[in-house]
């Protein structure tokens with residue numbers, strides 16, 4: 379297994395849409411394993427393929443940060459097929475958007491369809507925090523960062539902060 383670099387805003391790749399995985403081969407299994415290791419190492423609660431520069435539709439997440447065996451999830455080609463209600467995720471953050479946290483409006487529950495890493499189709503209903511994580515990671519596969527879901531003012535302030543930082547790094 380290998381640790382992968384996590385792309386961060388404003389990397390253009392983060393706005394790319396992932397393509398469906400059609401052939402679950404050894405290369406895909408290796409990417410999945412590397413994503414898992416990279417997520418735990420960060421540490422993060424979830425990671426989407428787009429964040430590590432791969433445009434195949436894969437997400438991995440573990441709501442327990444690796445504390446509970448069996449809570450690791452790997453989904454290929456996940457799609458939200460139904461949403462219900464509204465909630466606000468408090469202090470949402472993202473490995474690709476450093477130094478920024480914000481409340482984000484999200485659906486309260488979602489039903490998703492995906493394949494597991496063996497290619498078996500599955501359908502799950504997720505609520506509350508689980509639903510928020512799934513919406514966040516599936517957004518990545520559609521080229522959407524959570525800063526696209528906060529107010530224009532907040533986003534603008536963050537963009538300025540990043541621009542300043544990039545200038546400082548150039549010096």
Ligand SMILES: [Zn+2]
Nearest residue numbers: 471472473474
């Ligand atoms: Zn993220």
